[in-house]
Amino acid sequence: MPSSTTERGAGPGTEVVERLTAEWAEPPTLRGWFSTVDHKRIGRRYLVTAAVFFGFAGFSALAMRTQLAGPEAEILSPGEYNQLFSMHGTAMIFLFSTPMLFGFGNFLVPLMVGARDMAFPRLNAFGYWVFLFAGLFMWASVPAGAAPNGGWFAYVPLTDERHTPGLHLDVYTLGLLFLGISTSAGAINFIVTSLKLRAPGMSLNRVPVFVWAIVATSFMVIFALPVLNLDNALLFLDRRFDTRFFDTDRGGNVLLWQHLFWIFGHPDVYIIVMPALGIVSAVLPVFCRRGIVAYPLIVLSVVAIAIISFGVWVHHMFATGLPQLSYGFFSAASTIITIPSGLQIFAWLATMLLGRIVVRVPFLFVVGFIVTFVIGGFTGVMFALTAFDQQTTDSYFVVAHFHYVLFGGAVFPILAAIYYWLPKISGRMYSERLGRYAFWLIFVGMNLTFFPMHVSGLLGMPRRVYTYPGGLGWDPWNLLATVGAYVLGLGLLLVAVGVVHALRRGAPAPDDPWGGDSLEWATSSPPKPYNFPVLPRVHSLHPVWDPRTAESTGPGATEDRILTDGRQTLFTSELDGRYERAVRMPEETLKPLVAAIGLLTVFVGLLFAWYWVAAAGGALFAGTLAGWLWPAHRTPEEAGVPA
């Protein structure tokens, strides 16, 4: 089924390639580096930046585990510990997981749907710069000793001005508001790209699962993120301008914060995990040498999780003493949401059982994912049940649970994705041996770190404590977890070494090293700036395994899919992917960077209460936007105005 170059068609002539290169190539200048709008370069930057933030958050975790290795340790002060655990959570959720997966989405979605770029390339560049600046904005607070210290959940009234003076929580609220602009822009871009830029013939029943997952995730962002933004805006107003939303003495209500936070927060768990599940559905079948079993059920599962995740938030509030019946409704949804996940697990298992398995490093990480994610799923069901939840919530059992879900459910797939798509992204193969060492260290380290936390939680250890007394039965489990954290850290370091090694010394990668089925494997490694010399025509769910798609990019390819007149790509219809028309794509520009700098100025100004600076930043942003979107002058004939 992996097709050779001849089967795939010889493609268009060199003249076409030259014209496409002339249109799409970006100048290799410094200015070009800042002005790029190429989704592949932007995707790579997302990946690298998110990986760096992962490193920071990981070191925070190592510091915390060192402090908790034994009872009554004094390596970190309580103030430092609380900032570190708050930043660890906030960064892992907001600055690592979602941007990392958006990075893969950025690189892969246009390739997988057979387009030449995202729907809004300049918005894409803008999203990256905002993410970078927001991440630096938040991390800069750590050396300044002003990092968020209210936990990633920042419950009021602890986080109000009276109980936490200083910039800590202003960094948190403003940083997340700033970052939210990037995430929302990215989400809109993914949805529109997937709706309008799919290759002709790619009706919804032929869309790769990864793209379904990215789109579902983006819709969740659209509906969940504004609620977090509102919550943070209200907290900022309370802290800075003495409004009374959370002030119980003046009619405010502290549970409002929790409701709004978790209306965002629970969907966010799936915002993180969903693209990762999409990665698994992309990687696993390829190493089983067959298409994924029960594609319609997988799609159902993606859609169902995206929707139901909005109706389970109160299970984070089962101990707040609300009426039990109101828990019942959310307990019901939290229970049912496991069904779609179960369908996916068994679809993957069936794919493995029916296929012929080839064990390579990406597949190892997928297996690691299944083992850990299943365990996280069990404890997830337990937390859906109110009585059990009330006993174990806010204990280390929760910490164990969500690390199994998030490390197992997101980091393992991300690692699989790194090894799987590295040849495509960089054009280099990684070292299989280094990869295997890394896998085993990570798998063992991960379980050694987080499994004991189930036990210490059941033994009554509450979470978010900077130290604990000895002799309560918690000591050995904490020591084990700390040892595991170091093993895990070593494994992750080895991944970094492996990536650098591949980039420096790796063998050149073929176009399709794995025999993949989706369209990114139908182009060169790394892809040319225009992605595809001929936009393919899709006839089935597995276009690369389908000779008709190869034929469509062969010598007989029609001009309406080659499009060499300027930067062009295709619009197709939303549901059925029917050919609509060719459209112009924008050139590279510095405006996204300038607009992002404007926003950075706004948020720095707000943070330090320099409101004139903020206003100036706002003016810069608005002015740049006005120029960015300024319509080109048209002659009356071009615009269609009757003379």
Add this chain to the structure above:
Amino acid sequence: MTERLSPRAATFGGLLLWFAVLGGVLSWTVHALAAWSIDELTCEAGHDELAGFPLTGAIALAVLLPAAGAVAALGVSVLAWRRTRADLPEGGEQSVGRAHLLAFVGLWLNTLALAMIVLGGVAALVLSPCQR
């Protein structure tokens, strides 16, 4: 397409499919928001009735009406799923294949939504509204 429909009928058919896909989960959304907010807000304010109307009755309505909506959507999705089942050669008529997939997704979504509404109803039978 071999047969032609009036634009009105075609649009209506397209929208009907979306009802088949999303009708159930929309009903469940209404159920979850209504039942939870009625219960929490009334009880936290220290009442056990809603403007003279017994709380249990209000919650029962917030279970039964959405359940009816989910059942309706389930019916439409079953119909749509069967109507679009025509055996299609791979790469054949992509619209019908796509509609079949969406109807299938809707079928399951409606079932899951109905299950959640019913489980919520079970909770309402077991627990009295303001019990903590």
Add this chain to the structure above:
Amino acid sequence: MTERGEGILTAATRPTGLATEEPVGRSTGWWGVMLFLTTEGTLFAALFGSYFYLRFQHGAPWPPDGIRQPELLLPLIMTAVLVPSSLPVLWAEAGIRQGRRWQLRAGLFGTLVMGGTFLGLQGVEYSGILREYTFTTNVYGSLFYAITTFHGSHVAVGLLMVCWLLVASLHGSFGPHRYERVRIVAYYWHFVDAVWVAILFTVYLSPRL
């Protein structure tokens, strides 16, 4: 037409009916603005939800602390100014579709005047209410000012966009083939109008229920 003699329902539930693409043929700009407005709409919905959550948890009396029920006359006048301001936008858009650039400019100018009047009236309203309570008085004050100011800033952004469009139209960029930006700004403006109706209900009418 096949459905002659049969109901629209029968026709619509044929395979071809159910397989009709809907939505279809929209541009990326249309989708972009719709998704943006969806996420904005969710933000306002959450804000209104918070209003009712805080109100019902607070219990009677609402407004608390002896604050009087909101006056209705001025908000109704504001409604009468803002909601019809969608009409000149529609008219402007219809004009440019026909290639009448003067109609586009006149319509946008009309919107600008009406939207500006609305903001002015909001200032008048604030100057009265600020003497009674501010956003620090209690949660009711915070809600009132947060909701109305947040919407007011949307109106202001909308007006900036209309200004921008007006300048661009003087520059001669629009015509029957090139008016997508007009449509996008129009959608935003209609959205701002619709949100105001929700505010009228939430902030001004609901305390009287």
Add this chain to the structure above:
Amino acid sequence: MASTDAVVRSRRFVAGSAGGGLLLLLSGCAGGGPSTLDPAGFGARRVEGFWWLLFWISVVVFVEVMALLVWALVFRRRPDRRVNRSEPTRFVVVAGAGLPIVVLLTVYGIGLRDLAALSTPEVPPAVTVEVTGHKWWWEVRYAGVDGATANEIQIPVGEPVLVRLRTVDVLHSFWVPQLMPKTDLIAGKVRETWLHAERPGEYRGQCAEYCGLQHAHMAFLVVARPRAEFDAWLARLGAPARTPDSDAERRGQQAFLGSACVACHTVRGTAATGTVGPDLSTVGARWSLGAGAVSNDGGHLGGWIANSQTVKPGNAMPPQPVDAAALPDLIAYLQSLR
């Protein structure tokens, strides 16, 4: 709950020995600590039973999934194997949805039943404890008794006790793992839970909701004792503080009343009536200082008075400029308050 200790122990033995090493470790480590698996109260026991049910279901399903996974990894790797291209949708539906829904409905039902059981005790509680959360300690009062203690809740054994929870500042959570699942303390609201200790003993509790700098040091102890002992203790709590009966204690009392301590602390029957910090009328009998920060002995007490910020950074008590010569007397006095 009718189960006696023996039944409980045998059940845990069965669970433990069947589960192998991990469970032995769990059960083994349960002794001494505040383990949810060593329940001594109605609510915690109910949830413990539920946990073992969930645990065993998880084990069975995990074994099933792992068996399929290992099977595939072992037997589906032969290079000459022909790929099966069928679509076993029915298998996926049955295994991924059909079987889970049965299990899920069962545990959902049991969960609702347990939840309802946790709601109210079978007999109405006769004792009401008023617990107030502070950053970072617990103020404990009893309905109808004028007097307060801190970080220590005495209850009669064998009967339900109502606990009414308030907070004066941020959110806290009241959790005694061996007795009852947790209940959050919500600013602006009053929450209620109840405790029912089945056997006498001391049960460690701790704040479970992150509450700032010293969240780690906000522990308390629930002491369950026979009704008569409890009644005597409660009467003692309501009475004025013990008067000093040695010279050292009297000098200590003078030093205490002459210091800034009285601005924040109460010792009933004296001029000290501050309400910012814990009531010290019975401080000498408490299990710890600083809500679990250090043990309550002379050395730690002296260190705490001199500069509690080195012991529990961030707590509300400023360092006290006590004359080094007067410190032993002060310690003696405070330790005599029992």
